[in-house]
Amino acid sequence: MSEPVLTVEDLSVRIAGLHILQGVSFTVAPTGVTVLLGRNGVGKTTTLRAAVGLTPRNGEVRGTVRMGAQSLLSQRTHRLVRGGLGYVPEDRCVFAGLTVAENLRLAERRGSTPAYDRVFALFPELDRRSRQRAGSLSGGQQQMLAIGRVLLNDNRLLLVDEPTKGLAPKVVTEVAEVLERVAESVPVLLVEQNLAVVRRLARDAVVLAAGRVAWTGDAQELLLETALTRSLLGVGSAEGHQPAGPAADRQPTGTAVDRVADHPATAASAPEDGS
Amino acid sequence: MDAIILLTLTGLGLAALYFLVASGLSLVFGLADVLNFAHGLFLGVGAYATWWAAGNLPGAGPDGLGFVVAVAFGVAAGTLMAVLVELVLIRPLYSRTIEQVLVTVGLSLAGVALLQATWGADARPFPRPAWTREVTSIFGAQVPNGGLLLIVAATLVLGGILAFLRWTRYGLIIRAGVENREMVTALGIDVRKAFTLVFAIGGAAAALAGALGSVYFGTVSPQQGGSLLIFAFIVVVIGGMGSVVGSAYAAVAVGLLQQFVNYYGTSGLGDICVVALLAVVLLLRPQGIAGKAVTA
Ligand SMILES: Nc1ncnc2c1ncn2[C@@H]1O[C@H](COP(=O)(O)OP(=O)(O)OP(=O)(O)O)[C@@H](O)[C@H]1O
Ligand SMILES: [Mg+2]
Numbered sequence: 050m051s052e053p054v055l056t057v058e059d060l061s062v063r064i065a066g067l068h069i070l071q072g073v074s075f076t077v078a079p080t081g082v083t084v085l086l087g088r089n090g091v092g093k094t095t096t097l098r099a100a101v102g103l104t105p106r107n108g109e110v111r112g113t114v115r116m117g118a119q120s121l122l123s124q125r126t127h128r129l130v131r132g133g134l135g136y137v138p139e140d141r142c143v144f145a146g147l148t149v150a151e152n153l154r155l156a157e158r159r160g161s162t163p164a165y166d167r168v169f170a171l172f173p174e175l176d177r178r179s180r181q182r183a184g185s186l187s188g189g190q191q192q193m194l195a196i197g198r199v200l201l202n203d204n205r206l207l208l209v210d211e212p213t214k215g216l217a218p219k220v221v222t223e224v225a226e227v228l229e230r231v232a233e234s235v236p237v238l239l240v241e242q243n244l245a246v247v248r249r250l251a252r253d254a255v256v257l258a259a260g261r262v263a264w265t266g267d268a269q270e271l272l273l274e275t276a277l278t279r280s281l282l283g284v285g286s287a288e289g290h291q292p293a294g295p296a297a298d299r300q301p302t303g304t305a306v307d308r309v310a311d312h313p314a315t316a317a318s319a320p321e322d323g324s
Numbered sequence: 325m326d327a328i329i330l331l332t333l334t335g336l337g338l339a340a341l342y343f344l345v346a347s348g349l350s351l352v353f354g355l356a357d358v359l360n361f362a363h364g365l366f367l368g369v370g371a372y373a374t375w376w377a378a379g380n381l382p383g384a385g386p387d388g389l390g391f392v393v394a395v396a397f398g399v400a401a402g403t404l405m406a407v408l409v410e411l412v413l414i415r416p417l418y419s420r421t422i423e424q425v426l427v428t429v430g431l432s433l434a435g436v437a438l439l440q441a442t443w444g445a446d447a448r449p450f451p452r453p454a455w456t457r458e459v460t461s462i463f464g465a466q467v468p469n470g471g472l473l474l475i476v477a478a479t480l481v482l483g484g485i486l487a488f489l490r491w492t493r494y495g496l497i498i499r500a501g502v503e504n505r506e507m508v509t510a511l512g513i514d515v516r517k518a519f520t521l522v523f524a525i526g527g528a529a530a531a532l533a534g535a536l537g538s539v540y541f542g543t544v545s546p547q548q549g550g551s552l553l554i555f556a557f558i559v560v561v562i563g564g565m566g567s568v569v570g571s572a573y574a575a576v577a578v579g580l581l582q583q584f585v586n587y588y589g590t591s592g593l594g595d596i597c598v599v600a601l602l603a604v605v606l607l608l609r610p611q612g613i614a615g616k617a618v619t620a
Binding site for chain 2: 101103125126130136138146154155156158198202
């Protein structure tokens with residue numbers, strides 16, 4: 050296959066003394082959606098934030114993250130984003146006090162023409178509500194705004210963190226449709242708990258457990274293996290239950306599961322399982 | 325009746341002074357999380373630079389256009405000082421609150437000491453246009469022109485800052501940054517440039533307060549900035565960190581309260597009432613009148 054758009058090698062993140070990521074390595078294919086899975090609190094958000102330079106100040110990052118040939122970890126966030134790394138954070142983070150139009154205007158980047166037609170074609174709602182304060186939008190509309198904001202510019206890679214979190218089923222489908230269309234032109238690294246959405250969008254999957262990569266491979270294959278998804282994510286069926294809650298076994302079970310042989314999941318110094 | 329009009333207008337004059345100092349302080353804290361104790365120094369620099377310019381700068385003087393030039397020079401000096409402080413001292417210390425407090429407190433002490441060493445600790449008469457010493461009769465009350473000048477200036481500054489926040493790209497960045505600074509950078513914006521800009525705006529407003537406040541009081545002294553700063557901080561907290569409009573309302577409330585209580589009660593009671601008001605606001609509405617959002 051062609052060169053990956055993102056290469057993560059031996060990424061370790063320590064925040065406030067907690068060793069959250071302990072040598073995570075994976076790649077993101079240059080087309081389509083790669084999904085990053087794992088139980089609550091395993092470090093999915095931490096991984097995305099490390100890539101885009103948003104690790105908190107009391108955190109320490111080691112390893113390498115490259116987009117193409119460009120090393121990301123030493124650079125400041127705004128430069129990475131200007132360089133084509135789009136980030137849609139968990140919980141949307143639209144600017145509640147600004148209008149929809151102002152939220153979009155803020156995302157315009159100097160030196161490139163903002164693609165309002167592309168954004169409004171995907172989200173006609175944003176055009177209609179341009180003068181509404183973003184804080185008064187519904188959760189779904191806020192998510193549309195958060196995604197639209199990033200799509201105003203051309204990106205080399207999108208990092209999208211749980212875009213369907215807390216949304217009604219119908220809106221989840223809408224968001225999934227949009228991401229499907231977006232992924233036709235830009236590769237996406239997606240964190241997603243809703244396995245129905247994963248099934249619809251993802252080609253490759255990376256599963257984190259205990260601070261490491263426990264599994265990588267074909268996403269559809271992963272979803273077919275119920276025993277595997279249960280042990281990795283704590284879910285039985287692939288019907289979009291939240292993979293949270295008390296799960297019987299916290300660890301993937303050894304080599305049968307472990308396709309990434311050089312990163313066996315070890316329970317020894319596992320960080321807190323946030324679920 | 326005359327007394328009430330007079331107290332209202334002098335209270336508003338005081339409010340104007342507080343607002344000029346507090347607006348910058350509030351924006352700086354709201355955007356950059358910096359408690360800038362050196363803000364009073366910008367006021368002192370503005371006052372002394374105006375004073376110096378009126379006596380020494382060619383083209384500047386204590387009257388007419390020369391006075392405008394002198395004030396412009398003072399404002400420019402305060403702005404420059406604020407930008408230098410941000411670039412040299414604050415920038416390396418972002419998100420290190422303790423160090424920031426130490427550095428800005430130290431700087432303000434050193435600044436006052438430097439002003440004292442250069443021009444002496446005593447208040448000096450401030451050169452000012454003759455008309456600012458006179459009074460205007462408003463509904464029978466004899467209101468000092470210096471106070472009216474402050475009110476006009478603060479109103480213009482308020483309007484200017486709001487227009488800037490509302491209509492310019494940097495204004496947009498500042499409003500967004502007060503809400504969520506990190507997300508601004510995640511949209512590809514170098515938010516630190518906005519920090520410098522906010523320091524410059526705050527420095528300019530404080531320097532103007534220094535110049536026009538000295539006109540009002542008729543004297544300039546090294547300690548002026550420090551005592552005003554305490555009330556400006558109270559105004560910021562009451563108004564809500566990061567809110568310029570909140571600062572304006574809070575400044576008016578504090579200024580009027582102080583004037584009226586000091587007049588009708590015993591002198592000094594007004595200051596205590598201001599602190600009481602602060603406590604009440606903190607108990608009932610800890611985020612201040614306007615919360616942490618810049619409303620333009
Ligand atoms: N700023 C921080 N300070 C301390 N601990 C943190 C911080 N950020 C994250 N953590 C911890 O790091 C771990 C991983 O968090 P992260 O948000 O990356 O998990 P996640 O996989 O995204 O979870 P979720 O599925 O719930 O979103 C958690 O245990 C969390 O408590
Ligand atoms: Mg997360």
